[in-house]
Amino acid sequence: MCKKLIHLVSFVLMVSQACNAIEVARWDFEETSGTTATDQSGLYVATLGGSDTLDVNGRFGSGIDFGGDDGAVVDAAGSEAFRFTEDFTIALWVKSDVEFAAHTRFIDISATTGGLQDSYRLFTHSGDNTDNFKFMSRQDGSNTQNIHTRDMPAGTWIMLVLRHDLDGDVTMNVLQDGDSVDTAFVAANSESWPTAGPIVHAEGELKLGRKVEGGRKFDGQMDALAFYDEVLTDDQVARIFHTSGSLEYPLASVPDPADGAILEATWVNLAWRTGDYAVSHDLYFGTGLDDVNDGAEGAFVGNLAETSGILGLPGFHYPDGLVPGTTYYWRVDEVNDADPNSPWKGPVWSFSIPPKNAYNLDPVDGARFVDPNVGLAWTGGFGAKLHHIYFGDNFDDVNDGTGDTYKGALADPAYTPGTLELDKTYYWRIDEFDGAGMNKGSVQNFQTFPEVQIAITDPNLVGWWKLDEGLGSVAVVDSSGYGRHGNVIGDSQWIDGYDGDALAFDGVGYIQMKDYKGVLGMHAFSVSIWLKTSTIAIQELIWWGTQSGGQRVEFRIHSNGHIRMGNGSGQVEGLTDVTDGQWHHVTVTVAENATNSSSHIRIYIDGEDDTLESTDEDAFDITSGLDLTIGWRPSQGDRAIHGSIDDVRIFDKVLTQTEVEQIMRIDLLLAWKPGPANGSTPDIENATPLIWSPGDMASQHDIYFGTDKDAVKEADTSTADIYRARQSGTSYMPPEGVEWGGGPYYWRIDENNTDGTVTKGRVWSFSVTDFILIDDFEAYDANDNQIWYAWHDGLGYGAPGVDPYFAGNGTGAAVGDETTASYTEETIVNGG
Structure with missing residues (x-):
């Protein structure tokens, strides 16, 4: 259905070809700084509150991060445009940092006092279904509720779509990042109910990430929020899934094979969704990313009338077939000679054809500190029917297939050699049979975990991971003497650390202890760590316990760069931003029978108390659950650290500040x-x-x-x-x-x-700068350390002959005066 809302005609931004739907407003949240976000029309401004920021990775570019505090508010005058009486569609992307709580608000527009005068709200359900998307609308004193049944996992980007057809149905969609979304997928995902009638107007503001009158706050990220004055079609919903909410999209999109796909074939039929204005399509294809991106002569396939192209078969480009073990890149430029903006250069996509040999071998070649009960695994080569495995402790025997190294032909790509000796090097090889011949693999090796005998010298030091194992190590040794060793999971790099080696993570790797559950119950504990990161995002440093609030330890960097220690029901926060790319020593201490209050929890940065004073009576009662992890939150599989970690210690007591300073030094004999x-x-x-x-x-x-x-x-x-x-x-x-x-x-x-x-x-x-810093102005405030006082500019102060005294210089400046609204300039005074 395509009906216009007459009072919104003046806000036309862009028009869809399929249904003349109008974007009333669309926020891309690309500002990356500041406290306001303006929609694409420039008419509507969302003002952030609390610790909300605009400098986080969104689903498309940047996004808005709600810290679970005040949420964002669209000004009341602008909110009039969002009080729909007929047809409309709302679409947005969200990713929660925590498990969804009951009635968590994404969108809320209503009277200031709430109640039966509410217009509509998009939020989560309650009870056992707090991870379901819910829509509620008010009609003449009654309310209608609709709930989509697809679960919304925390830590995943989710697109929520609400389509309200006054003469038909309310239709909801819950689409996840990674879904292969096309028109048919949207139709299958849709859940609908009869519309109850027009929504009653109210005088409230449009609120994002919170309830109108406060509470029910969202802790996570939002991106690509859009309001439309029509009911979008399934095809349009599929379109905005790929285009950050824009109904107009001139580029080729929705590649098939999907970008980054693994293709088990030596030919391909490339296909894509056409751009809005395309008459024909220039296709580029090859094995060189730069060649395809730059449109090199050898990469140009041709100008096509259809939205598909076959390669790798006789009579087509690459007639001898595509090559296993190769990554191919391709690009489609949309062409319309009648349009001056043509051609529209498309993004570069890729797919890979697996090699004929086994790949993704685990453990990796040269791995050290491997569990003696390791299971070998790999991904079968292209077309592999059987996997022939050779295993032993002698390179030549495994390479030649002699002795008893041949372990048989396997249907599945996995083999368990049994318990191996400690501190020993083993060799293995996988030959792949593809039905036509044998593809011999290269010999791999790994070294098992060494024999570790470390005496307990401090019974309160219950875990100490120096992270000095070095290149190739896939495990870390506990130097406390308690034997709580851990595995290095995912992608990470051994680097020079603060002291010896360290592990650098890029957001997908972490350390998981072997059956160590951390300090439990209401017992006191302390945690210390050396870290270095320049990423401002929520990053878990150390986690243990269960998913339930109050029963876990969350030691992390928050989205403002400050340290937080909490139990899932609250937290204590530090004062210093540690995301400056420098090494910092961070220690937190938690008292026995602690609550989330600064009287029980202290945070130290580089040996100095950095705790923000606060009170929260939610108590710690840590329960045995998932294994302790470093650099990742296992309960939701997210919040991985982007940075480096060194020398991690856990104590089952509260450290004094003197002890913190000594631990920070690591070796007391060092300068x-x-x-x-x-x-x-x-x-x-x-x-x-x-x-x-x-x-x-x-x-x-x-x-x-x-x-x-x-x-x-x-x-x-x-x-x-x-x-x-x-x-x-x-x-x-x-x-x-x-x-x-x-x-x-x-x-x-x-x-x-x-x-x-x-x-x-x-x-x-x-290193030395190529400038001299006069004043960074970070220390000034509107109280006892004001700019005009320090710089002798503007107002005078004191009495003649009595220090301190300044007569004033007649400029009239009063920036920083406690009677002014701001203590710094808010505009450029003298550009240049």
């Missing part, structure tokens, strides 16, 4: 607290001298300095130019100085101890 800070970029006035704090037994200090990291790391006292001096003081000025914009510079302090030993120091680094 520590370097200035400039490790990895920092000071200006030239603050780059020197080099300063540090001495190790606990140091009597003198050997200084190494240079611009070659490896040279500084490996140098000794005989290394000319790098070794500088032995001295008793803890400050050093390089005689050659440092350069403006120079670096990176590397330096090291070895401690000569009172017992005659030498403790080799860590390598630190810094």
